[in-house]
Amino acid sequence: MTVQRGHTIKAILFQVHSIAGLVLALLVSLIALTGATMSFEDEIVDYLNAGIMQVAPRTTPALMPDALVARLKAAQDFGKVVAVTLSSDPSSAVHIRFGRDEQGGRPASLYVDPYDTRVLGAPRGEAFFATVRRLHRWLLIPGDAKGWGRPVTGTIALGLIVMLVSGLVLRWPRRAGSVKMWLKPNLGLSGRGLHRSLHTVIGTWVLPVYLAMTLTGLWFSFEWYKDGVAWLLSRPHVTAAKMAAKPPRPDGRAEPAVPIGFDQAWTAFQREEGGRFSRALLTLPASPGTVMRIRSWGKDMTLEATRDEFRVDAVTGQLVSAERYADKTFGEKIIAAIYDIHRGAILGWPGKLAFMLAAISMPLFSVTGILLYLSRRKLRRPAQLPLGRLVPGE
Template identity: 80%
Template structure:
């Protein structure tokens, strides 16, 4: 290798080492919390199987406004923010609540759709909420508006830098040899073993880490999200998505301000049943955050295998009019990638084998933190100049 090549390689090694030392513990924390959440849905379904189902009855289920009214007769129940209803007559209704004046939010409840009887709060929900906040925002106050969001984004950019520099640094002389790329030398010990594990297993997980970081940046930086939308969406869709976010409001009419104070779910629920004509498996109806009257709807088709494969609608709670409808089936390939960012981020787009592979890759992150630090310390030790031996003193000196 030429002198210039050695200089470039030394510079890349320095960048790789500094980024690793600065971000080692942070990346390990983010990765481990992501691994914990990999099978959150399956764990939740298992833990709460006893309260997610009811015995079907001949009598019709309660309309959502009636169900909410009965529920809120209970003391200290809080204001309902959304309800999740199902086409399955044996499925319980899941009710989520708005934040209180202190900014806190009580956990959701499963409710019997026929008599509004509370079946129980989902077990494990609080734990996963904390893990998710640690993963996304490091539990820093402000959540998505605080400093935690850009910090995790910077860590993701740092990981991309380490992946690229690491790949260049370990490029073998026999690049076509699969053994050189993928087989660790377990016969080594000490620094040699640490280097082999760090480099070879890093090669195994490099594609997964690239997918994780490139999709994770979507949640950290608005400029990144806008760029992806511009790149993958149709021009009219891109322009609409990059408009400043404002509270959705339907056209104003006489007496509408008074009606807005009485926004409920019934009109939207009736409309969605008519519009979807029994094609949905479940529907989430969310009340407006501000003073508007537009209900946000998420509708999952019966053949949906991913949580992000859903239709998005906006329906006026007063008139029942459909304000907008964004059908998943009508999206282009690029727009479907955008819609499925979360499931791509966690490997769910490949089914449970993909989720398992992404979970294992995330759980391996501490290995690179530990081996990277050990390699750095051993390199420092090797570079330390040896102390010259002290000569023996003779009498008179």
């Protein structure tokens, strides 16, 4: 009875695995390949734009952010400036990002000389990677993060988890067998046997990577998942603060917009941090309000996760909150590193390379899975009797 029940469960899992694979094969491969394309985005963009990211340091002090923005607008109005990246290195250019225009498009960002506001140029590769990112995260569905793209890609990630778990259960034999059986594909086979060997063995290699990708990818798709992870890994008061920080839904009443700049927040941040930072990203509030978010990275910090985050009232210059990476608990550091875990950067460039290769391998499972499905259909098809042997009525 137990053996029969085990066979029944595996038969059900096999159907679930096959159906999910057939339905999601193309979309999963598309998301994986776009993710692989972005694996070394930072290195590629830095290499392509090395000539416009540096300036000759001067003895004169650099312009304050508001003066820099005002001069830039006076020369040519590129649009509303929403974010400025400043550096403690006197030879680094200022990176300026703009908000969306009335048509919903976003102008290209610019690198600007911090001493004389000379426009050094728009970063090459930015538009390409922005499109790849929208395809990866939201499948280019209108609305981007506010549209249907987020739940759609999240549902695909859930489907991939179902395929990974069911595939592992189906492969698990009564006896574990040798390491060779688990990790070495049999390239001496051909046809269906080779397809099955590649599908199962290479799937075993990349399964931990795919699980890491999907479990962290769900963070960017579903609020309930994000809240659950934060509740599990954060201290209670931190979770409560995050929940309270979410902007309320608009009720139709327009609040008076207060014109704010960057200078007060920048001065308060410099007073708080001194020379301990390497670069800082100042972002204007997206909703009505005066509290500006400042993310900063230390001089020895290279990962996206290892950042400090400050909130400063841009009108009064008062420091509202300071969230330092060094003060986080282990669980909170995991939350901060979600993005770096998602792309393998938490393990340095070898990790990013491994995750990229795993993502590139995704179409292999789609192709071999479809071939295995078609071969099963062919094997199950009843053989057609020769015409000479047909009985009347058949």
